[in-house]
Amino acid sequence: MTGSLDSPACRQVLRELVADDRLARAAWSRLAEPGEDAATALVAEWGAGPAIDVLAGSDRREHAGYRGRLVAADPRPELDLLHRMGGRLVCPGDDEWPAGLDVLAKPPFALRVRGALDLAQACTRSVAVVGSRMATPYGEHVTAELADGVVSRGFTVVSGAAFGIDAAAHRAALRARGLTVAVLAGGVDRSYPQAHEQLLREVIDLGVVMSEVPLGSVPMRHRFIERNRMIATMTLGTVVVEAEVRSGALSTARKAADNGRPVGVVPGPVTSPTSAGCHQALRDGYATVVTDAAEVAELVGRIGADAAPRPSGPAHAQWDELDDVARRVLEALPRSTGRPAEKVALVAGLGPEPTRAALGRLALLRLAERHGAGWRLMPRRKRAGP
């Protein structure tokens, strides 16, 4: 699609995007950066396809940037390339969509995914293991022990493929022939960092590499931050092994805690700057000390035991294990059209914070799902395990 928006070719492409929700979602992730308000609002209000139409006719200033990119929005060449690489597009509502992402106020429009695993299944029993790029030998050693231990307990290790703790986590999971998911801030066709080209190839072979930005995208600061919010919510809990006081790993941990996920941190010497962020998280009160894989499993297992697939169990088994808040939220959900979270909170007689956290847990348990701009009960056909 080249030339002006008004050319017949362009108008034809736009019509095709408007008519195809998945194509439109892929287009939106080419138009907008992850987590941008205006694009998120358009898609939430109109749906991805119609929002393209609205955008094309909009003269609002906050839409100008997106409009400027509309002529290059057609995602089909990129998706062809993705498919040729063995990859695929995963959209909300797809079986492979990780339910935990639905808890985000600004969920990704779509994911580019490469790898052998089913992403949603890999996330049903998963833990984020993240930390400093400047990891010490101590940190890398502990990371390897933890990742090996949680993998042997059936958890998927999710991380960001960065130097240091992230890489140690992926490597240990691969060594133990466990499942691992690398969530990238750039495109899934790019090895970032370059030195991890071989590591990422191995993750694709045995696990999943995913990103919400198009192929070819370079990682940028804000993309790392938005990437972290996915790691934090698509997993049952987050463990930080080493982290500086102001660090991406701590932002992941905070995001996980804000969304009702348990956060574990590994303590270390108080003389080590790469443990200072872990100790700060403890002092701030949103994290728990974890010293080995058994403690990690115990920490995230509070949710994990519920979230693990139960193909044979009756539906009320899960119900019995919900806490009171989650039950009230579940009872406040409609069956068909999504109800906004604030409305759910009102119906349940709860505050917005606990309601959002409970919705996140219920999404992980595949009992609730995002629908339009709101939430509804997970349709029965989707409820059973893999």
Next chain:
Amino acid sequence: MTGSLDSPACRQVLRELVADDRLARAAWSRLAEPGEDAATALVAEWGAGPAIDVLAGSDRREHAGYRGRLVAADPRPELDLLHRMGGRLVCPGDDEWPAGLDVLAKPPFALRVRGALDLAQACTRSVAVVGSRMATPYGEHVTAELADGVVSRGFTVVSGAAFGIDAAAHRAALRARGLTVAVLAGGVDRSYPQAHEQLLREVIDLGVVMSEVPLGSVPMRHRFIERNRMIATMTLGTVVVEAEVRSGALSTARKAADNGRPVGVVPGPVTSPTSAGCHQALRDGYATVVTDAAEVAELVGRIGADAAPRPSGPAHAQWDELDDVARRVLEALPRSTGRPAEKVALVAGLGPEPTRAALGRLALLRLAERHGAGWRLMPRRKRAGP
């Protein structure tokens, strides 16, 4: 005093003990081991002097051991020796008695004290720094930094003079010309461990060495445990630098927490067994992470700011800084005769646990004191600072 209890000489000695509360208390610490129920009950019920009389006439089985030791109970030869060493006996009610000891269900009968400092004053702004005998170089380094830092903030460092963390804490305090108190499990005339003879001499020169057992007593397991309860309650808070999972330092920390004192622990590598107890205390939820002296000061300063001497401030300055529970407990205290803690709890409309903890804080603030088997308002003359 030799020969049988019925000899005229013996009976004369017993009469003198009965008539002199301080002598009787010194005698009781020769008759009973620290924290023994039967002796504590006798002294609480009758007062130290009359309890000697009751004991001499008792045929109850739980008193038999004490009666057997009555012929050697006269503490005057021992106290003469103590005085010749420059030491002194300190009893409940003495100005030098550390108020924090009054919170103990089984407080010491009396203390043997050697050293330049006034013990009560040294404790008004004090922190226990304790830990493993098998300290690592990391632990000793951090201990020295912490002790130096809290001393420079005007805190007395209280510890147990053991190998490892304890010794590092005393040494750093001495090096910084700060105040330090060594609480021994054996007599104050004994250097235990032997290798710390020089260290203990320096503590006596610049601080205080104290014990609740008579001169000549050897340290024994249960004496260490009872010693720990004093360290835990005579200070504003306890910091554990390194500790094994089952360790004396952890028992001190737990005792401090049980008595409403803040507990800080220094994290360390999860690969180090001497940090495992610290991490356990965090996971058990009764301790806070501290990574430097400023955080220790902040932790114990919640009480410390109040407990520091304020010679010039009006009485209501302290009142303003009390929390609601402490105020209610204070209002429930009588002026004259002591009221049992359970009764205070009833009057204050509080549970026994928070009441006891508040009594401990009020004792540290010199607003309340033990009196007989109960508690009363600290008489006004004792209330002013140092």
